[in-house]
Amino acid sequence: MPEMIYADAVREGLAEEMRRDKLVWALGEDLSTAHTSTSANQYKDLIEEFGPRRIVNAPISESTIMGAGVGAAVAGTRPIADLRSIDFAMCAIDELVNQAAKIRYMFGGQARVPLVARMAIGTRRGAAAQHSQSYESWFVHIPGLIVVTPSTPADGKGLLKSAIRCDDPVVFMEHKELWGAKGEVSADPEHLVPLGKARIARVGKDLTIVAWSRMVVLACKAAEELATAGIDAEVIDLRTLWPWDQEAVFASVRKTRRLLVPQEAVLAGGFAGEVAATVAEALGDVLKTSVRRLGAPRMPVPYAPPLEDEYRITDRQIVATARSMCR
């Protein structure tokens, strides 16, 4: 299988779907003009192949990028509304929550909204308070939405393809610090990664670490470190937060009887709490020790590197917490 970086893999997935289905198109700011300077090249060369009607360079109108995406989805096309990052998507939350997520239901199933709302999450060095946020848990709370947080190039591609083919609205969240990550990616255009199925990123028996997005990379790194201390951690990459693969997590926790859920987002109100509570309710009696979570302090993301480091959860913190759980 060819190796490629995450941003290229996702772009390849988009291009394959656009070739397969003429009703797949993308709209967002700078899609046909941005190159490495301002973006991750996620749309490079697509305008040449698909033209300006399918790679639509939008005005700076986030509400309408999302709203037009919803309207165009209802009217029978499969748009990818690209908000660039969750921070800018705030200007279009209404259209996502009140329209995309409601239309199928409140109209009694008369309409479907096959929309992909694409918005990157995560801290990128020095990006500070308004370009670094991780609000994936918000969307888990919205009935009607599917929430996707791929951690590898292969999943970025395979999950985007599934998202595009899905008849319900999908929030597709790449992590900015993963865009350059390398990995093997299937060249088969029919290789799809199913929505709602976790991946066991590392097999282990002493402790389950459940993670998603970039935290999977840190969890795997921590697991290697733990191995040198004789702790064999299993790392589960959720891949999608809604629906999330409870079966895979339960099976792992039944085996390891310990659960740690680290997340990049602010701890309070985060998705780690949902995983922890669900496992505690279902498997409280098999746990050897209380479920533990890790998450950022409840502060905006600061700018200066030593301050930003206070916000970031690190592999070292995962190691330390895991060790304390296995004592």
Add this chain to the structure above:
Amino acid sequence: MPPAATAGTERSNQTERIFGMFKTMLLIRAFDEAAHQMLVEGLVHGSVHQSIGQEAIAVAVCGNMRRDDLIQSNHRGHAHAIAKGANPTAMMKELFGRVGGTNGGKGGSMHIADFSVGMLGANGILADGMSLAAGAAQAVTLKGEDKVVGVFVGDGSTNRGPFYESLNWAKVFHLPLLVVCEDNGYASTTATSSVTSGGGPAVRAASFDIPVVSVDGNDLRAVDAAAAELIERIRNGGGPQFLHAATYRLTGHVSKDQGMYRPAGEFEQRWDHEPVRRCEAWLAEQGVSPGDIEAAHSAAQAAIATSVAEAKLAPFPAPSLAYADVQDVGGPSCPK
């Protein structure tokens, strides 16, 4: 000189056309009156936004559209739905929250929708319809169809950002979109002029280089003529057009609202300009007999009475249906 009103006289095509639209106005008015009555009786739930006094706009705009053209409505959507051809009985069942309702009882008055006639839904979030309609128009373009998309927006809603984003968008992408501003002077309990700067919706739309036609929205024939021209322009590739229709709502913002915020006398005075009576007078001048007009009124009343009777008999949906149509992957499961 109007032709004499003798029985057996051939009425002109234009008279027949307006008489047909007049009947649709009567149906809308009867529907909205009954909807309020049923709310009072506790059979309709939540609140009801009526279009009494504003019927001419919906009827004339939709009357110039094809069945496969699309309209995007707002919170005041009954008139738009009926004018586009939705079945009033299915709509009344929806207001009752019963089986057979247009939305299967999931939406009610404020989300009334009938996709089978291109009515893409009433919507509870003001001005959002603008961007949804722009997107639908973009889809029409992408698919190479010759459909026109219409969107209804209230005067008050034109102070929201999406209105401007979408006008710009529609112009930049040259979309087949007709924006219809139903300007009834009020946004809920606030006189829109008291919170709106400049020359209002028409001037604002014109600043995007979108052609604007302003019309007396209570004059059915005037709206008909304007809508016909604008829709033809759009169908011929002319890009977005804007219809500004001045009107007045003769009831409250919601049906139970007494309208205490209106200046004394305004309400009574406006009744003299409402579209049904004005149209009736014109039809009489064209030779439509009082008997035919009376029969049209009776037919509308009878049709809506039947809708209400059928809605009363329809059962509520099974509770398990609350779990349906959330999403295919990850939807809720019904307990037991």
